[in-house]
Amino acid sequence: MSFLDVENLTLRIVRGPRILRAVSLSVDQGEVRGLVGESGAGKSMIGKAILGTLPRAIEVVSGRIRLDGTDLQTLSARERRRQIGAQVALIPQDPLTALNPVRRVGPQITNRLVDILGWSKDNAQARALELLDEVHIPDPARVMRAYPHELSGGMRQRILIASAFAAEPKLIIADEPTTALDVTVQKQILRLIKNMQAKHNTALLFVTHDLGVVSKICQSLSVLYAGKVIEDTDTRRFFAGPGHAYSQALLHATPKYTDPDDSLTPVPQQVIDAVEAEVAEFDKGLGA
Amino acid sequence: MSDMIYEIRDLRLSFPDMAHKPLFGAAPRVEVLKGLSFDVPKGEVLGIVGGSGSGKSTLGRAMIRLLEPDSGTIRFEGTDITHAEESALRPLRRKFQMIFQDPMSSLNPRRRVAGIIAGPLRLQGVQDTQSCVLEALDMVGLPRSFARRYPHELSGGQRQRVGIARAVALRPDFILADEIVSGLDVSSQAQVLNLLEQLVKDLGLTLAFISHDLSVIRRLCSRIIVMHRGEIVENAPTVQVFDAPQADYTRELLQSIPLPDPDQVWA
Numbered sequence: 003m004s005f006l007d008v009e010n011l012t013l014r015i016v017r018g019p020r021i022l023r024a025v026s027l028s029v030d031q032g033e034v035r036g037l038v039g040e041s042g043a044g045k046s047m048i049g050k051a052i053l054g055t056l057p058r059a060i061e062v063v064s065g066r067i068r069l070d071g072t073d074l075q076t077l078s079a080r081e082r083r084r085q086i087g088a089q090v091a092l093i094p095q096d097p098l099t100a101l102n103p104v105r106r107v108g109p110q111i112t113n114r115l116v117d118i119l120g121w122s123k124d125n126a127q128a129r130a131l132e133l134l135d136e137v138h139i140p141d142p143a144r145v146m147r148a149y150p151h152e153l154s155g156g157m158r159q160r161i162l163i164a165s166a167f168a169a170e171p172k173l174i175i176a177d178e179p180t181t182a183l184d185v186t187v188q189k190q191i192l193r194l195i196k197n198m199q200a201k202h203n204t205a206l207l208f209v210t211h212d213l214g215v216v217s218k219i220c221q222s223l224s225v226l227y228a229g230k231v232i233e234d235t236d237t238r239r240f241f242a243g244p245g246h247a248y249s250q251a252l253l254h255a256t257p258k259y260t261d262p263d264d265s266l267t268p269v270p271q272q273v274i275d276a277v278e279a280e281v282a283e284f285d286k287g288l289g290a
Numbered sequence: 291m292s293d294m295i296y297e298i299r300d301l302r303l304s305f306p307d308m309a310h311k312p313l314f315g316a317a318p319r320v321e322v323l324k325g326l327s328f329d330v331p332k333g334e335v336l337g338i339v340g341g342s343g344s345g346k347s348t349l350g351r352a353m354i355r356l357l358e359p360d361s362g363t364i365r366f367e368g369t370d371i372t373h374a375e376e377s378a379l380r381p382l383r384r385k386f387q388m389i390f391q392d393p394m395s396s397l398n399p400r401r402r403v404a405g406i407i408a409g410p411l412r413l414q415g416v417q418d419t420q421s422c423v424l425e426a427l428d429m430v431g432l433p434r435s436f437a438r439r440y441p442h443e444l445s446g447g448q449r450q451r452v453g454i455a456r457a458v459a460l461r462p463d464f465i466l467a468d469e470i471v472s473g474l475d476v477s478s479q480a481q482v483l484n485l486l487e488q489l490v491k492d493l494g495l496t497l498a499f500i501s502h503d504l505s506v507i508r509r510l511c512s513r514i515i516v517m518h519r520g521e522i523v524e525n526a527p528t529v530q531v532f533d534a535p536q537a538d539y540t541r542e543l544l545q546s547i548p549l550p551d552p553d554q555v556w557a
Contacts, residue, residue: 185504186341186542188548214505215548218548238552257482258551267511
């Protein structure tokens with residue numbers, strides 16, 4: 003049994019179209035799974051559903067999310083929040099909007115430890131300093147007293163990584179954590195996430211649209227199109243030759259600077275038509 | 291030297307550093323462009339690459355005089371525009387246009403596509419804007435019916451095409467494209483880049499393409515300027531930048547790009 007098990011998860015906009023279509027995926031302890039798709043494919047919604055932070059306009063039609071074998075739906079709302087808070091953490095995309103601009107960095111890391119996990123303030127403080135050191139932040143004590151705007155983008159993202167790992171979560175959802183950063187910083191941050199994940203043996207669900215990034219840090223990946231998983235495979239097999247025509251086209255569209263003849267081919271219309279037909283077929287099966 | 295669109299010499303530009311401004315008195319200046327010199331020949335597609343904070347966007351904005359440099363000279367088609375007044379720039383603006391990074395915030399959400407594309411045409415006193423708008427839509431491969439749509443009705447790739455249409459509608463000699471594909475999916479990215487390449491060919495444009503992503507630049511650009519901390523660390527033909535980079539920073543940039551290949555050594 004995997005640590006995270008999402009089974010047949012279907013979401014829709016209330017009285018509107020489906021946005022996830024019977025999504026199943028699992029992440030083991032110590033595994034990094036990539037969740038890949040174009041914008042609007044529903045990648046982030048899966049993360050939100052797991053964290054219980056779906057927008058109010060979106061409802062769960064069917065499906066099950068299990069954390070460590072426990073079906074989240076069988077728990078009371080209060081207990082569910084407690085479980086998720088204790089076991090799951092998020093590394094968000096944009097470190098500037100994720101940090102409160104009018105509060106110092108320190109309390110933003112320690113609050114969760116104190117409020118949700120009931121740590122003492124001193125313990126939380128000590129742990130935060132230790133973690134900032136672990137994510138290679140120079141002079142952690144000074145940074146704890148700094149405001150977010152005083153730090154660079156890479157530093158802010160390190161703080162969010164530290165904060166995500168603070169309570170030793172079993173599962174981390176990283177939602178495009180490096181899209182706002184430039185390549186040299188991206189490389190440092192990805193390495194850091196990967197090292198922290200390996201060291202703490204965390205299950206990591208890595209949401210991204212960049213197949214280059216997937217090839218560097220994920221062992222397995224799920225390719226999403228219009229809220230449907232169209233391929234679920236391990237990374238080596240995927241890059242050796244994706245099984246689905248859409249995945250092939252997506253891989254083909256990813257730029258490779260080492261190839262001087264790289265032709266920057268968009269996903270061909272017939273491939274889109276075919277995968278759209280697949281999605282329509284699926285919807286018909288559900289009678290909608 | 292009439293075959294040069296741009297001749298730039300010892301270009302310097304600084305901003306006030308408000309974080310260190312004393313309560314009274316002037317803020318200290320941060321030098322963002324530290325004496326840049328280069329030429330852009332007619333018809334060239336120039337890539338400007340660098341990390342965040344390297345000054346690449348500031349350079350672009352100085353080139354089309356959205357910013358005024360402190361010192362140095364910028365010559366556009368032989369005319370010194372370094373400190374030109376806005377009234378003197380107005381007729382020139384017809385010749386250099388810009389495509390912005392984020393089409394959602396650079397397209398007025400309350401105006402229809404036709405109005406958005408017609409804006410600069412009206413400013414330049416073009417009479418028959420209607421036909422120019424439709425022509426521009428044709429050029430960027432959008433259906434003419436899109437003229438009546440609002441930006442929110444379009445996808446990211448389509449919005450960026452509207453941004454391109456607005457820039458090409460005036461038939462400029464030079465276009466500055468600032469990170470125009472970084473917000474797009476790989477598939478739309480490829481479409482927009484292919485379109486740009488086509489337009490450069492068809493209209494005989496000179497293009498400066500600013501990006502932090504070297505991998506999208508290889509196909510499009512014939513020459514690349516690599517910037518780091520306000521300086522040009524490399525200015526060379528594309529092939530050389532990729533195959534035999536001279537500057538340490540260029541090598542670091544190249545090695546940082548994650549290729550879609552699990553076997554790439556990414557140390």
